[in-house]
Amino acid sequence: MPQIDLLLASLPDGILLGFVYGLAAMGLALIWGVMNVINLSHGPIITLGMFGTFFLFTRADTNPYLGLIPIAALGLLLGILIYIVAVHRVINAPHLSSLLATFSVNMIIIGLGTALLTTSPYNVDFTLPAIKIGSTTLLGTRLVAALVSILFTGGLYLFLYRARPGKYIRAVANNRAAAELMGIDSTRILALSFGLGTMLAAVSGALIATFFPFNILSGGGYELKSFVISVLGGLGNPIGALFGGLILGTLEGIIPAFLETSWVPVIEFSLFVMILLIRPSGLFGAKS
Amino acid sequence: MSASSSQPASAPLSPKRSDVQTGVLGTWRNPGIWLILLAIVVVGVWPVVTQRAATREVIFTVLLSVVLASSLNIILGYTGYVSFGHIVFFGLGGYVGMYLLSAQQASLWVAIPVGGLAAALLAFLLGKAILRLRGAYFALATIGVNEAMRTFINNFEPFGGPTGISLNLKIYQEYGGAAQALWLTYYLLVVFALGAIILSFMVKTSKFGLGLVAIREDEDAAEVMGVITPNAKTWAYVLSAILPGMVGVLFYFKNGNVEPGDAFRLHFSIELLVMVMLGGFGTVLGPVIGAAGYQRLRGFLLTSPLFKDIQLAVAGVLLLVIILFIPAGAVGWLRNRFPVLRRVLP
Numbered sequence: 001m002p003q004i005d006l007l008l009a010s011l012p013d014g015i016l017l018g019f020v021y022g023l024a025a026m027g028l029a030l031i032w033g034v035m036n037v038i039n040l041s042h043g044p045i046i047t048l049g050m051f052g053t054f055f056l057f058t059r060a061d062t063n064p065y066l067g068l069i070p071i072a073a074l075g076l077l078l079g080i081l082i083y084i085v086a087v088h089r090v091i092n093a094p095h096l097s098s099l100l101a102t103f104s105v106n107m108i109i110i111g112l113g114t115a116l117l118t119t120s121p122y123n124v125d126f127t128l129p130a131i132k133i134g135s136t137t138l139l140g141t142r143l144v145a146a147l148v149s150i151l152f153t154g155g156l157y158l159f160l161y162r163a164r165p166g167k168y169i170r171a172v173a174n175n176r177a178a179a180e181l182m183g184i185d186s187t188r189i190l191a192l193s194f195g196l197g198t199m200l201a202a203v204s205g206a207l208i209a210t211f212f213p214f215n216i217l218s219g220g221g222y223e224l225k226s227f228v229i230s231v232l233g234g235l236g237n238p239i240g241a242l243f244g245g246l247i248l249g250t251l252e253g254i255i256p257a258f259l260e261t262s263w264v265p266v267i268e269f270s271l272f273v274m275i276l277l278i279r280p281s282g283l284f285g286a287k288s
Numbered sequence: 289m290s291a292s293s294s295q296p297a298s299a300p301l302s303p304k305r306s307d308v309q310t311g312v313l314g315t316w317r318n319p320g321i322w323l324i325l326l327a328i329v330v331v332g333v334w335p336v337v338t339q340r341a342a343t344r345e346v347i348f349t350v351l352l353s354v355v356l357a358s359s360l361n362i363i364l365g366y367t368g369y370v371s372f373g374h375i376v377f378f379g380l381g382g383y384v385g386m387y388l389l390s391a392q393q394a395s396l397w398v399a400i401p402v403g404g405l406a407a408a409l410l411a412f413l414l415g416k417a418i419l420r421l422r423g424a425y426f427a428l429a430t431i432g433v434n435e436a437m438r439t440f441i442n443n444f445e446p447f448g449g450p451t452g453i454s455l456n457l458k459i460y461q462e463y464g465g466a467a468q469a470l471w472l473t474y475y476l477l478v479v480f481a482l483g484a485i486i487l488s489f490m491v492k493t494s495k496f497g498l499g500l501v502a503i504r505e506d507e508d509a510a511e512v513m514g515v516i517t518p519n520a521k522t523w524a525y526v527l528s529a530i531l532p533g534m535v536g537v538l539f540y541f542k543n544g545n546v547e548p549g550d551a552f553r554l555h556f557s558i559e560l561l562v563m564v565m566l567g568g569f570g571t572v573l574g575p576v577i578g579a580a581g582y583q584r585l586r587g588f589l590l591t592s593p594l595f596k597d598i599q600l601a602v603a604g605v606l607l608l609v610i611i612l613f614i615p616a617g618a619v620g621w622l623r624n625r626f627p628v629l630r631r632v633l634p
Contacts, residue, residue, distance in 0.1 A: 090615075093615060095370055099561075100565060101608060101611045104605070105604070108608070111602070111603070111604055115598045231428065263443055265435065266436060269439060273418070
């Protein structure tokens with residue numbers, strides 16, 4: 001049974017990747033859920049996270065996982081900055097305005113990035129010992145990346161449901177006007193949510209950089225994956241995004257055993273449109 | 289809204305509306321539309337007079353954008369549905385046309401209308417399905433459709449898979465050689481640009497267009513007022529797809545080859561949105577001004593020694609400034625600032 005062997009080789013890999021995809025999508029879903037903004041600068045921020053790992057690792061010799069801390073902090077600050085400069089003025093405008101405002105941030109980051117870093121590929125030369133079980137090999141970097149993703153998801157869950165600012169975020173997401181009447185400074189909370197969303201994107205990029213080569217444009221592909229995942233998990237449901245990521249990762253692990261790899265995106269995007277049509281609230285429900 | 293009006297569907301939706309005019313020529317008495325058409329004719333004839341290929345290429349790009357942006361404006365500006373993957377119609381039309389030209393030895397005169405029909409058919413089927421989604425969900429779905437189409441054609445052998453379709457140079461001999469064929473595509477594009485503007489104006493000033501604007505302002509209210517919204521939206525989508533499908537054939541016929549990555553480039557789709565926003569969405573003139581302005585600006589940034597490397601970033605900053613401070617676009621701003629212009633700027 002060659003297919004079973006292929007499946008055993010590719011499925012665990014896909015699932016591990018799924019956690020990281022899920023982490024990226026969580027950032028997108030959080031921003032959508034709190035302020036109904038589709039963040040089109042999501043992809044370039046993932047790319048910035050990748051370059052964060054690259055520079056910290058090659059120039060400063062930092063362990064990529066230790067480097068996550070400054071990358072997360074910078075991602076948070078960058079997101080707050082983007083919110084203040086680009087998003088705040090259009091937060092109540094029609095969707096087109098916020099889509100184009102975040103897209104202009106996308107253009108600015110890609111434009112500057114292309115000028116400074118060119119579009120040639122970069123690679124972080126970092127490996128961890130792999131674990132072998134039968135015909136299955138689990139790459140160390142992917143295993144750790146999946147664990148980090150789970151940790152971040154848990155952290156986000158605790159933050160949203162236990163910490164005070166997290167509860168404010170949920171309140172603002174639920175009903176901004178009512179939250180303001182309760183004395184919550186909604187502008188601050190929106191900026192914080194945007195910052196958290198970009199932080200998650202940057203961290204996922206930093207993790208992806210430890211096992212895939214990348215260039216300044218790589219984020220675009222992960223941005224599209226994030227759309228698919230957030231719709232799978234329910235737009236606006238950050239925790240559901242992790243499950244969406246797992247579904248996508250599983251698909252990416254299963255399909256190559258039966259079809260050519262180039263069919264994977266066809267199935268992903270068709271699924272994406274189908275789910276939007278049949279169940280726009282996502283497989284795991286979310287606010288409607 | 290007053291319930292006593294005898295014509296509920298054409299009741300004034302906002303005090304700003306003054307587009308519906310009556311008289312001998314009806315809405316065609318508006319001088320603005322004639323000025324736009326005249327401007328397109330003058331710009332279109334210019335390279336024919338000077339016989340310079342370089343000028344022709346610049347104007348070709350601008351007019352192509354005019355057709356695409358004006359078409360997008362029908363669904364985006366009038367109806368208020370953000371079609372993010374509108375380039376799918378351009379790409380699909382181009383692919384169908386190129387397939388007919390190369391594999392079926394069809395003539396360009398067959399390929400162009402069939403390309404348009406293919407795009408219209410896709411829009412009709414999609415319209416039945418995804419136009420039910422509102423707001424950002426629709427925008428996301430159009431991105432998904434574009435990406436699904438791109439990745440599907442990448443695997444679709446009759447359309448050449450990842451390498452796409454290339455035309456044999458012999459095909460151009462039917463049209464008087466490659467140089468003549470370039471001029472032919474140019475003349476046709478000028479006609480299409482005029483057609484796109486006329487279509488946009490006709491939709492805007494018709495009762496159908498008024499229904500679309502009603503949908504944009506408040507879809508539920510429009511439904512109550514008697515606009516059959518699913519049909520109106522679907523036809524608006526079809527009308528916005530047909531010309532992109534036709535100029536897609538024209539463009540790739542001129543280009544000589546078509547590839548999935550080029551034909552369904554999401555970035556170009558977003559550039560079209562930018563053009564409509566720059567000029568002013570929901571107006572006839574806006575997409576024309578926006579397309580010309582955007583392409584000229586891009587040309588300037590690409591050739592300027594100072595901005596060449598960071599042209600994308602500069603364009604991004606400009607876009608952000610416009611979105612934040614002039615959200616109505618150039619024409620919308622003029623119309624709001626000088627109300628007298630509302631009568632003449634369609």
